[in-house]
Amino acid sequence: MGAPSFKDCVKADIFGVFLNTEEFSAIHTVNGKKMTVQVDENELLERDKAKMGTHQDGLYKARRLIYVARSEFGQRPAIGATLNLDGKLFKIRDCTEEAGIFAIELEAART
Numbered sequence: 001m002g003a004p005s006f007k008d009c010v011k012a013d014i015f016g017v018f019l020n021t022e023e024f025s026a027i028h029t030v031n032g033k034k035m036t037v038q039v040d041e042n043e044l045l046e047r048d049k050a051k052m053g054t055h056q057d058g059l060y061k062a063r064r065l066i067y068v069a070r071s072e073f074g075q076r077p078a079i080g081a082t083l084n085l086d087g088k089l090f091k092i093r094d095c096t097e098e099a100g101i102f103a104i105e106l107e108a109a110r111t
Contacts, residue, residue, distance in 0.1 A: 014069050014100055025067075031084050035072040040065045064090065064106040073102055 004012075019025045019036045028037040064085065070076075077083060081092050083106060090106035097103075 011100060014071070018101065019067065019069055028066075029084075029086050030066075030068065030073065033072075035068055037085075038067040040067065062088075062090075062108040063093075066104050066106065068102050068104065070097060070100050070102055076102065077104065 015036065019038055021027065021036060025036050025038040027034055028039075029035075030037065066085065076097060077092050077095055079092055079094060083090050083092055083104070085106065088108065090108045092104060093107045094105040095102055
């Protein structure tokens with residue numbers, strides 16, 4: 001057999017590198033199912049910088065950006081759908097996919 005393809009290498013790296021629980025990721029419960037998740041607080045700060053001036057007074061928004069493997073999560077979630085992360089409900093604000101990993105931006109409005 002020949003050398004593995006680039007796609008095969010990327011697929012192998014999802015859990016071995018990017019979603020490695022010994023580094024930055026941890027096991028969380030998503031919609032009742034345990035899976036490997038990376039919660040990224042820094043990327044939200046960068047996204048907020050790009051959206052300066054969109055804050056609404058009197059409204060606090062609990063937000064999370066999570067990365068999860070498509071192979072564990074399943075089908076791409078719909079924007080506006082509800083997602084339960086560790087017992088807390090969030091609205092899916094955005095979802096993108098790259099190399100088999102979903103980046104899901106979550107928001108829960110609280111007054």
